[in-house]
Amino acid sequence: MASTIRSIEGFLLSCDLPERVGNARVMFDKRTALLVRIETHDGHAGWGECWAYPDAVAEIIRKTIGPAIIGADVTEPGAALAPLFGFAAQDRRGLHHMAISALDIAIWDAFGRATGRPIHALLGGARRKSVTAYASGPLLRPGNPYADLEGALASYVKQGFRAFKLRIGIDRVSDAAALRRAREIVGPEAMLMADMNEAGTVKEAQALLREVGDVNLAWLEEPVPHDNFPAYVRLAHNLPTALSGGESLYGLAAFRDILAQGGLEIVQPDLALCGGFGEARKIAALAEAFGVPTVPHVWGTGVNFLASLHFTATLPPQRIGCFTYPLHEVDVGYNPLRSCIVDIDLDERGQLAVPDGPGLGHDIQIAQFNEFVVDRWTIS
Secondary structure, eight states: OOOBEEEEEEEEEEEEEEEEEEOSSOEEEEEEEEEEEEEETTSOEEEEEEOSSHHHHHHHIIIIIHHHHTTOBTTOHHHHHGGGGGGOTTOTTSHHHHHHHHHHHHHHHHHHHHHTOBHHHHTTOOSOSEEEEEEEOOOBOSSSTTTTHHHHHHHHHHHTOOEEEEEOOSOHHHHHHHHHHHHHHHOTTSEEEEEOTTOOOHHHHHHHHHHTGGGOOSEEEOOSOTTOHHHHHHHHHHOSSEEEEOTTOOSHHHHHHHHHTTOOSEEOOOTTTTTHHHHHHHHHHHHHHTTOOBOOOOOSSHHHHHHHHHHHHTSOOEEETTEEEOOEEEEOSOOHHHHTTOOOOBOTTSEEEOOOSSBTSSOOOGGGTGGGEEEEEEEO
């Protein structure tokens, strides 16, 4: 019996956070995501995810692109997914890419389970058995953004992380103080990055980096809005620190435009948003041609965590100064949607083992996240 798609199930997930947290631009008190499960006629299943705008993405899958791939062969993911981009029309860099991402990841997972091979093998093979992880956090607090800084960073060090990304973007004085304190806590040898979450300006970013030059940041992430390509070009040409971004860019063409202009020195596509493995492979190849490392952005549930780990294992080794890439981002905040599926299990080097089981490498069951399901639907 062929491994053709028989049905697609959607699961809208939501969980309350113990307190309101966020970044310099937005605060939130819930985590939400959409998981999709495809099942084939020969009994194999695959899981995919989109964590942004899950309600809107679910409607696109239910009403348009989902029915269009019923009957598609999961062992031919390129052919199965290619027609879906034709539905985008005027939405060529937005919600349709997010919806395709969820189906793409699910199809590759089912492909792996149907053939008994891990996704990284299907993508051409892992270049490493483990990937250096970096702790992405802590999230900022309303009123006193850096209240949890010292305790959180100390706990990440204790967990075994050797690389860390701080969220900043409050003001130059506060940000500089936080970065200096972070360097004291993690030590002089640790890799340290900073993420402004689009909350700054060109002049603010330049002034901050001049002030903290001795902190030795590996990169500055998204200091200005992600679609202000001229600002990224100005910053990339003038900052002493590598400029990173791309979590809010969807599809190959968006990365083409900013890379061709020299606006990014590290690209960060998110597999659950940019179009899945298919688009991420093209983005990484394009970046490699420009000599730019790919370091995937990772947010959401355990599905995106696992998918990104497989993808990162296949990326070429690259270096900027004394810093070596790729890395795997670990959202270290309170996140039951990730922890109910996969644990953070660092080795003594601060690395995560690359799964070697079929597909995503983990047996994912609805019972693991059933308490967070707020809506469920099926296409068949």
